[in-house]
Amino acid sequence: MNEPQDPRPASLYLPEDDNDDEMIGTLLGRRQALRLLGLGGSAAALAAGGVLAQRGGPPTGGTSAGSSGPTGLPGCVVRPAMTEGPYFVEGEPRRSDIRKDSRTGRVSAGVPLKLDFVTSRVAVGGCTPRAGVLIDVWHCDALGTYSGVAGNAGDFLRGSQVTNAQGRASFTTIYPGWYQGRAVHIHFKLRPLNAAGQATGEFTSQLFFPESINAAVFARSPYRQKGKADTPNAQDGIYRNGGSQLLLSVKGDPVGGYTATFDVGLNIG
Template identity: 80%
Template sequence: MNLHPPRPDDDNDDEMVGTLLGRRQALRLLGLGGAAALAAGGVLAQRGAGGTSAGTSGVTGLPGCVVRPAMTEGPFYVDEGLRRSDIRRDTTTGQVSAGVPLTLEFVTSRVAVGGCTPRQNVLVDVWQCDALGVYSGVAGNTGDFLRGAQVTDARGRATFTTVYPGWYPGRAVHIHFKLRPLNAAGRVTGEFTSQLFFPEEVTDRVHARVPYNRKGRRTTLNAQDGIYRNGGNQLLLSLTGSPEQGYRATFDVGLNIG
């Protein structure tokens, strides 16, 4: 595991990107008065929000896909071109990142009047820090651990095996992701970028364990994170599992760009 911390001047992925749709606006877009917007192939988000929606909202009267905010890419994205489901291994050294296992499944859909249908051929990129807050391939760090991409299958699904993220100063615990629809020739036709967040009580349990506890207690909680306050509660993962056995989360994404 690379133990070099990110440089403080790179620790600034706090640009505000995107806006939220209220329930009434989402209802209009999802068929109750919004058929014309959908038929036009428009973006399911307010100006600047990037054109996505993400699910498990629990809002009465809406399907599984509800509009969510885009968020900054940050300074740690590297387009490695690594197509793989298990992103724990560093291909340059063979070393596997230590930490509590996390299985993260993306389910992509196209939002239409009345609901969502699976969307295949979406390139899903994920990147994150390791248990000690380190990103590979940036800020003087080598390797490609905890980075990878997959294309969604006919069910709109792409599943990653990773580890629960650590923390670094100024940010709550999070994972970055990028969605890029592909056409029949394999060319990218759109892009949406955002971040996923974690419940504080789960993070407390995970970060009390080795190797996370070598870093000490995190200094920024969700409520103190400027990015999380820009809609992160709508990007909060619902986890099943335990620190001993690992965790699993499914994240539904309605994507109407590209």
């Protein structure tokens, strides 16, 4: 299979040229986020909906599905929406383990990665788990290849799940590789579903990884046969448009594998 080549020049990933790469909701600073959660403000700004990311423990008297974040920011801060890119495929298989190609049975080789999503509904004073959110995840394999696009068959490293009553969905995958012109990343899409199973909103973005972890992973097989990644986070046009807010905190090592959790407050749909 061939390495994917994005049909658009890298410059077209910049927000002024790509209509997909736009904010959903309102970008909040730390003080604004605290006010929204009842520490000096009202709930008016939440009424219109938005996409906000959990970055800390619960405020006094509130609840939160968040797992980590800056001290003193118990509420939610907006994470930027980012371009869907050319490799999304609608109707990805509903499954937790996305390593296997369902057509051939082949399992993608690479360092194991367990990626947990925690979705919440944001309200003044805290956040509560949000069930019934369809989460799509897709990314390239260790050598930079996506399934199902650019002449490549299969559905490896693609999958979707609906969040449970605790607002959680977990994916078992491998650490993604890299391809020309892009930092290491995972794509995801969130769509709240109504009782009939129809999407009532949509949020699309990307997750990124610390450079130190990338270096440790890419020194191992099969990643090392592709060589050194050509685009670090700081040089990626998409990452520069808010990627630091989507940088995963990764635990583990390249021998036993990694785990990461992404917490997001979803007030659309």
